Amino acid sequence: MKVTVIGTGYVGLTTGASLAYLNHEVTCVDTDDRKVEQLSQGIMPFYEPGLHELIHMRPDHIRFTSSAWEAVMDADVVFFAVGTPANEDGSPNLTFLFSAVEETIGYLRMKSKPTVLINKSTVPVGTGDQIDRKVKEAGLANRVMVVSNPEFLRQGRALFDTFYPERIVVGGEQAASDVLETLYAAVLNQSFESPLLTGRPDGYSLPDYIRVDRRSAELAKYAANAFLAMKISFINEIANVCDRVGADVRQVAGIIGADPRIGPSFLQAGIGYGGSCFPKDTRALQFIADTNGYDFKLLSAVIEVNQSQKFIMIHKLYEQLGELAGKQIAVLGLSFKPGTDDLREAPSIPLIRTLVAAGAKVRVHDPVAMRKAAALLPDSVHFAGGILEALSQADAALLITEWPEYTSMDIGKLKSVMRRPLVIDGRNALNVSEHDELEYIGIGIGMKGTAGYVYANE
Ligand SMILES: NC(=O)C1=CN([C@@H]2O[C@H](COP(=O)(O)OP(=O)(O)OC[C@H]3O[C@@H](n4cnc5c(N)ncnc54)[C@H](O)[C@@H]3O)[C@@H](O)[C@H]2O)C=CC1
Numbered sequence: 001m002k003v004t005v006i007g008t009g010y011v012g013l014t015t016g017a018s019l020a021y022l023n024h025e026v027t028c029v030d031t032d033d034r035k036v037e038q039l040s041q042g043i044m045p046f047y048e049p050g051l052h053e054l055i056h057m058r059p060d061h062i063r064f065t066s067s068a069w070e071a072v073m074d075a076d077v078v079f080f081a082v083g084t085p086a087n088e089d090g091s092p093n094l095t096f097l098f099s100a101v102e103e104t105i106g107y108l109r110m111k112s113k114p115t116v117l118i119n120k121s122t123v124p125v126g127t128g129d130q131i132d133r134k135v136k137e138a139g140l141a142n143r144v145m146v147v148s149n150p151e152f153l154r155q156g157r158a159l160f161d162t163f164y165p166e167r168i169v170v171g172g173e174q175a176a177s178d179v180l181e182t183l184y185a186a187v188l189n190q191s192f193e194s195p196l197l198t199g200r201p202d203g204y205s206l207p208d209y210i211r212v213d214r215r216s217a218e219l220a221k222y223a224a225n226a227f228l229a230m231k232i233s234f235i236n237e238i239a240n241v242c243d244r245v246g247a248d249v250r251q252v253a254g255i256i257g258a259d260p261r262i263g264p265s266f267l268q269a270g271i272g273y274g275g276s277c278f279p280k281d282t283r284a285l286q287f288i289a290d291t292n293g294y295d296f297k298l299l300s301a302v303i304e305v306n307q308s309q310k311f312i313m314i315h316k317l318y319e320q321l322g323e324l325a326g327k328q329i330a331v332l333g334l335s336f337k338p339g340t341d342d343l344r345e346a347p348s349i350p351l352i353r354t355l356v357a358a359g360a361k362v363r364v365h366d367p368v369a370m371r372k373a374a375a376l377l378p379d380s381v382h383f384a385g386g387i388l389e390a391l392s393q394a395d396a397a398l399l400i401t402e403w404p405e406y407t408s409m410d411i412g413k414l415k416s417v418m419r420r421p422l423v424i425d426g427r428n429a430l431n432v433s434e435h436d437e438l439e440y441i442g443i444g445i446g447m448k449g450t451a452g453y454v455y456a457n458e
C-alpha cells in the first residue's frame with residue numbers, strides 16, 4: 001500500500017520504518033526541515049535502538065519530505081503521528097494535529113482516490129469525530145474515512161512493540177478497519193522475517209485485532225496509560241510504607257505480582273514515572289474527566305504521588321549528608337528511562353536543579369542523553385566523560401536511570417574513587433552484596449550498611 005506518515009517523532013518514524021520493512025511504500029512528512037534533511041541523509045534525530053538499521057534495510061521503500069502535497073495525493077492511507085503535548089491546564093494541545101489535518105484535507109479535495117485517515121496521536125475522546133466532521137464539511141465523505149488507531153509502543157522498545165504487539169486497536173467504521181487489517185496483515189499473521197536480533201519472543205501468540213468505535217479506541221489509550229501509571233504510584237506508596245515499617249518492597253512486589261489478577265509488570269518501585277506520555281496522558285485524562293463533570297479522584301492521587309516521589313531521593317540525601325552546600329554529588333542517568341535519550345519529564349532534571357540550588361557541586365553522566373541535557377541544566381553542572389569521572393571524589397552518588405552500564409558496575413572500583421561510598425539508588429537496580437561495604441539506600445528497601453538493612457523506625 002502507499003502510506004503517508006505525518007510526523008517523524010518516535011511514533012511516526014517507527015510506524016513508517018516498520019511499514020516500509022513490511023514492503024509498503026512509505027513517505028514520511030515533517031514540518032521540521034532540519035529533521036527531514038537529517039533523515040534523508042540517514043541521520044536519526046533521536047536515539048531508538050534498531051531504528052536506524054531498520055530504515056537502512058528498505059531504503060527503496062521509505063522517503064522523507066517536508067512537503068505533504070505529493071505524499072497525500074498518492075497515498076492509500078495517511079497516518080497522523082504528530083505531538084499532542086500538554087497545555088498549562090493539562091489539556092492536550094491539538095494545534096499540530098489540526099494543522100496537519102487541515103492541510104491534508106486541502107489536498108484531499110483535489111484527489112479522487114479513496115483515502116483512510118488514521119490518527120495515531122493520543123487525543124481526547126471526540127477528536128476523531130471532529131476530524132470526520134471536517135472531512136464531511138469538505139464534501140469528502142464518499143471517499144475519505146477516519147479511524148483511530150492508538151499506539152501502545154514503549155520508547156527504547158519501539159520496534160519490538162511494533163512487530164510483536166499484543167493487540168492492534170482500530171476504532172471506526174467496518175470498511176476502514178478492513179483497510180487497516182490489510183495494511184497490518186503481516187504483523188497480524190506474523191508472516192514476516194524478524195528484522196530484530198532478538199527475533200520473535202518465545203511463546204508469542206498472534207496479536208488480537210480489536211475493532212471498536214472511535215471514541216472507545218481514543219479513551220482506551222488514556223485508560224491504558226493511566227492504569228500503568230496507577231500501578232507505579234501504588235507500588236511507590238507501598239515502598240514508602242516499607243521504608244517506615246521495615247519491609248522490602250522488592251519482595252512485596254514479587255508476592256503481589258505472582259497473582260495473575262495483579263501481574264508482575266510495572267511494580268518496580270523507584271522515583272516515579274517520567275517521559276513524554278504518562279505525565280501528559282494522566283493529566284489529559286484528568287482534564288477530560290473534569291471537563292465532562294467527573295472528578296477522577298484516583299487519578300489525581302496517582303499524579304500527586306508521582307510528583308512528590310522523585311524528591312524522596314533528596315530527603316534521603318539530606319538525612320545522610322546533613323547539608324548539601326559544597327558537597328559533591330554524582331548523578332548517574334539523565335534520560336527518563338534506559339534505552340532512550342528522551343528527557344521529557346525526566347526526574348533527573350528537577351532533581352539536579354534542586355541539588356544545584358542547594359549549593360551542591362554536581363557531576364552527571366548518561367550514555368546517550370548528555371548532549372540533549374546540556375541545554376536544560378545549569379552551567380555549573382559538570383558533564384563527565386565516563387562513570388568513574390562522575391563518581392570521582394563524590395560525597396554521594398544518585399542512581400536515577402538504570403542503564404546496564406550502571407547496574408553492572410564494579411562496586412569495588414566505584415568505592416575506590418568516591419570520597420564517601422554512599423549510593424542512593426532511585427531504581428532499586430544495583431545488585432549490592434553483603435561484602436561490598438557500600439552505604440546503599442534504595443526506595444522502600446531500607447538502608448544497607450555494614451549491619452545489614454536499617455529502617456527508618458529502628
Ligand atoms: N513517544 C511515545 O512513546 C508514544 C507517543 N504516543 C503519542 O503519539 C504522538 C506523537 O508522539 P511522539 O512521536 O513522541 O512525538 P514527537 O514530538 O517525537 O514527534 C512529533 C513530530 O511531529 C512533527 N510535526 C508537528 N506538526 C506537524 C505537521 N503539521 N506536519 C508534519 N509534522 C509535524 C514534529 O516536527 C515532530 O517531528 C503523541 O500524541 C503521543 O502522545 C503514543 C504512544 C507512544
Ligand SMILES: O=C(O)[C@H]1O[C@H](OP(=O)(O)OP(=O)(O)OC[C@H]2O[C@@H](n3ccc(=O)[nH]c3=O)[C@H](O)[C@@H]2O)[C@H](O)[C@@H](O)[C@@H]1O
Nearest residue numbers: 151152153154155232266267268272273274275277336337
Ligand atoms: O503512550 C506512550 O507514550 C507510551 O507510554 C509508556 O511507554 P514509555 O513512556 O516509553 O515508557 P515505560 O517503559 O512505560 O516507562 C514509563 C516510566 O515509568 C517508569 N516505570 C516503569 C515501570 C515500573 O515498574 N516502574 C517505573 O517507575 C519508567 O522508569 C519510566 O519513567 C507505555 O508503557 C506505552 O505502552 C505507551 O505507548
